[in-house]
Amino acid sequence: MKAFPHQEPFPENRLASNWPIDEILHFLVEAIPNAALLANEEGLILHSNKESERLLGYSHDELKGNPVDALVPERFRSQHPAFRKSYARNAESRPMGHGRDLFALRKDGSEIPVEIGLNPVQTAAGLVIVAVIVDISERKRAEEAMQALNADLERRVQERTAMLQTFLESLPGLYIVLTPDFDIVAASNAYLSATMTKRKEITGRNLFEVFPDNPTEGGSKATSELRSSLHHVLQNAETHTMPIVRYDIRNLDGEFEERYWSPINSPVLGGSREVRYIIHRVEDVTAFIKETPSATDDARLDQILRERMEAEIFASSRKVQEMNRQLEAANKELEAFSYSVSHDLRAPLRAIDGFSLAVAEDYGPLLPDEGRRYLQIIREGAQRMGTLIDDLLTFSRLSRRQLEVAPIEMNHLVHDVLTELSPLLEGRSVDIQQGDLHPALGDAALLKQVWLNLLSNALKYTRRRDSALIEIGSASQGDEMVYFIRDNGTGFDMRYADKLFGVFQRLHRAEDFEGTGVGLAIVQRVVHRHGGRVWADGKVDHGATFYFTLGATHEQI
Amino acid sequence: MNKSEIVELLLVEDNPQDLELTLRALKKANLANSIKIARDGAEALAFLFGEDGQDKRTYENGPRIIMLDLKLPKVDGLEVLQRIKADPRTQSIPVVVLTSSKEQIDVTECYKLGANSYIVKPVDFEGFASAVRDLGFYWLLLNQAPRIVG
Numbered sequence: 001m002k003a004f005p006h007q008e009p010f011p012e013n014r015l016a017s018n019w020p021i022d023e024i025l026h027f028l029v030e031a032i033p034n035a036a037l038l039a040n041e042e043g044l045i046l047h048s049n050k051e052s053e054r055l056l057g058y059s060h061d062e063l064k065g066n067p068v069d070a071l072v073p074e075r076f077r078s079q080h081p082a083f084r085k086s087y088a089r090n091a092e093s094r095p096m097g098h099g100r101d102l103f104a105l106r107k108d109g110s111e112i113p114v115e116i117g118l119n120p121v122q123t124a125a126g127l128v129i130v131a132v133i134v135d136i137s138e139r140k141r142a143e144e145a146m147q148a149l150n151a152d153l154e155r156r157v158q159e160r161t162a163m164l165q166t167f168l169e170s171l172p173g174l175y176i177v178l179t180p181d182f183d184i185v186a187a188s189n190a191y192l193s194a195t196m197t198k199r200k201e202i203t204g205r206n207l208f209e210v211f212p213d214n215p216t217e218g219g220s221k222a223t224s225e226l227r228s229s230l231h232h233v234l235q236n237a238e239t240h241t242m243p244i245v246r247y248d249i250r251n252l253d254g255e256f257e258e259r260y261w262s263p264i265n266s267p268v269l270g271g272s273r274e275v276r277y278i279i280h281r282v283e284d285v286t287a288f289i290k291e292t293p294s295a296t297d298d299a300r301l302d303q304i305l306r307e308r309m310e311a312e313i314f315a316s317s318r319k320v321q322e323m324n325r326q327l328e329a330a331n332k333e334l335e336a337f338s339y340s341v342s343h344d345l346r347a348p349l350r351a352i353d354g355f356s357l358a359v360a361e362d363y364g365p366l367l368p369d370e371g372r373r374y375l376q377i378i379r380e381g382a383q384r385m386g387t388l389i390d391d392l393l394t395f396s397r398l399s400r401r402q403l404e405v406a407p408i409e410m411n412h413l414v415h416d417v418l419t420e421l422s423p424l425l426e427g428r429s430v431d432i433q434q435g436d437l438h439p440a441l442g443d444a445a446l447l448k449q450v451w452l453n454l455l456s457n458a459l460k461y462t463r464r465r466d467s468a469l470i471e472i473g474s475a476s477q478g479d480e481m482v483y484f485i486r487d488n489g490t491g492f493d494m495r496y497a498d499k500l501f502g503v504f505q506r507l508h509r510a511e512d513f514e515g516t517g518v519g520l521a522i523v524q525r526v527v528h529r530h531g532g533r534v535w536a537d538g539k540v541d542h543g544a545t546f547y548f549t550l551g552a553t554h555e556q557i
Numbered sequence: 558m559n560k561s562e563i564v565e566l567l568l569v570e571d572n573p574q575d576l577e578l579t580l581r582a583l584k585k586a587n588l589a590n591s592i593k594i595a596r597d598g599a600e601a602l603a604f605l606f607g608e609d610g611q612d613k614r615t616y617e618n619g620p621r622i623i624m625l626d627l628k629l630p631k632v633d634g635l636e637v638l639q640r641i642k643a644d645p646r647t648q649s650i651p652v653v654v655l656t657s658s659k660e661q662i663d664v665t666e667c668y669k670l671g672a673n674s675y676i677v678k679p680v681d682f683e684g685f686a687s688a689v690r691d692l693g694f695y696w697l698l699l700n701q702a703p704r705i706v707g
Contacts, residue, residue, distance in 0.1 A: 342657055343628050343656070343657040344657075346657040346678070346680055347572050347574070347575060347657060348574075349680040350574070350575065350578070350657075350678060350679070350680050350682060350685070351574035351575070351578070353680055353681060353682045354574070354578040354581075354682035354685075355574070355578070357682050357683060358578075358581060382680055383680050383681050385680070386679065386680025386681065387680075
C-alpha cells in the first residue's frame, strides 16, 4: 500500500481498540489528501488539516473553536445555520448543497468554488462531522472554457451552415435538396424564381405535394419519371439523368405556363455510403425547346417565318410606296417650278430683247454708233440668258426624266447624231473615225444627248485645227464597256479636270469658245443615272479624250 | 356688215409687253387690220361664246384665226383651246398656240386638243416676229378658212 503523502508516520503502536476516536479522527483527517475539517453539532471547528489551512489561508489555531459559518460567503451565511441544524437532525454521508454551487470564503476575502462531502461520526463527546472540501476552481475553469469552446463551435457551425445555405441558394442553377423521403430541405433562388414558388412555401414540404401531377397534361409522364428517377438514386446511390420533360408552372396569375426541364438527381452520401440527401437539379430548357423545331413544328415555324417575312415585305413596300409618293410629289413640284421658270423668266428677257430691237429699228438712225452697239450688247445679254435658262431646263428635265431602258445600237445612235451635227462640219476639214461601237442597254434619248454633247464639244474645240481628227470607239475594260471620244483640239489643263463636269463650270473663255457650261454636266448626269462613270484625259493644245461607261449593263445584252 | 366689225384675228395674251411686241410684229407684217385682244382666258371665252356662253352669234365675221397664249389668268390657255375645239361653231377656226414653254407635255397636249400650230416665243424677238409673220400670212392669206353660210 502506498504511503499517504503527509509528514506524520503512521503510529503503529496506537492501532489498538482502545485508541480514542477523536485521535483516530484527527489522524484520518490529516490523512485525507483534500482539505478537511472536523466540526461539532453546533458548527464549531474542532480540527482542521494542513490542506484545509492551505486552501483557506488560516492557521490551525485561527480555525479551531470558530464556527464553520465564518467560512461561508456572507451572502449565503445567514441561511447556513438552518442547513446545519437540518443536517444534524438527519445526519448521513452525502454531498453538501443539493446541487447548489458552493463557495468557501478564504481569510483574504476571496472565494473559491468548492464541493463539500459531509460525513457524520458518533463519538463519546457527541456527533462529529467530517467535512471534506474539494477545490473545484480548476474544474470550473475547465468547464467554462469547455462551454466557451462549445459556444464558439456552435456559432461557427451555424455560420458555416448559413454560408453553405447561401451558397446553395445563390447557385445560378436550379437546385433543390431533398431528404430520402423527398421532403424539400433547401432550394436555390433560381429554382424558386423558375418555378414561381417561395422558399417558405416549399421548404419542409414533400416534393410531390408541392408539385403534384402536371395539371395541363394529365397523361404526362413527368411526375412518374421523376419518382422513378429519385428511387433509382436512393437504391443505387448514383447520379441519374432524366429525359427532358414538360412540366407547366402556375404563374402568379394562376395560369399555367408551358415549361420544359432537363432534370438530374444526385445522391449526397453519408459516412457509410447511405443516401443522406438527394440533390435535384433542373435546367429550364423551354427557350431551347421552343426555338428548336421538331419535325412536326416545321410547318408552324415555316408559317411563322413566312408571316414575318410578309410583314417585313409589306412594311418595306409601304416604305417604298411612301418614298415613291414623295419622289413623285417632289418631281411634280420640280416640274411646276421648271414650267414657271421657262415661262416667267423668259418673258422679261423677251421684253428686253424685243424693245431693244424696237429701239434699234425705230430710232436707230438717231443713235450714234456707240448707242447702237450698246443696244446690241443688251440684246446679246438677254439672248445668252435665254440660252442659259433653256440649257438649265434641259439639264433639269433630263435629270428627272424616267429612264426608258432598252437595247441600243450605239453605231446607229452615233450615226444619227453625226448627221444632226453635219451643219457644223460645213467648210471644215474633219476626219471622223468611228470604230465599231459595242451595243448598250440604256435610254436612247438620253444617250443621244450624251453623244450629241460630247461630239459637238469635240467639233467646237477642234475648230482652230486645219485638219481636225475625232476618234470614236469602245473597249472592254474589266466587266465594263468604255466608250470614248478623242479629239486633237484645244485640250484642257488636267489640273482643272474635276471642274469639267460641274454645271456652269467652264475651262475656256466665252470669247474663245461659246457655251453655257451645262453640256458636260448633262453628260455626267445621264451617265450617272445609267450607273456609269465619266472622266476625261487631256493636255493643253494636245486634244482631249472623254470616256464613259454605263455600268456593267453591256453584259446583259 | 360694217367692215370694222370684222375680226380677223383674236389675240389672247396677258403679258402687256409680249402683247405690244406681238402687235408690233403683226403690224410690221401688215396683219394688224382687225385684231380683237383678250387679256385672259375668260375674256376670250366671253368674246367667242358670249358672257353666258349661250351667244347665238355666227362666226361669219371671224375671227379667222386665234393666237392663244397658254399661260393665262382665270381660265388657262389649254381650257380655252379645248372649248374652242369642242364647239362645232368654233372648232374650224385655226388656233396658233403661243407660249414661252418648250415643255414637251404642253406641245403634246396642245396638238391633242386640236391646236393647228405651235409657236414657242423665244427670247430672241426677231425669231418670234418672223414666226408670227409667217404663221399669220399662212392662216390669214393662204389658207382659206371654211365659211359658214347662214
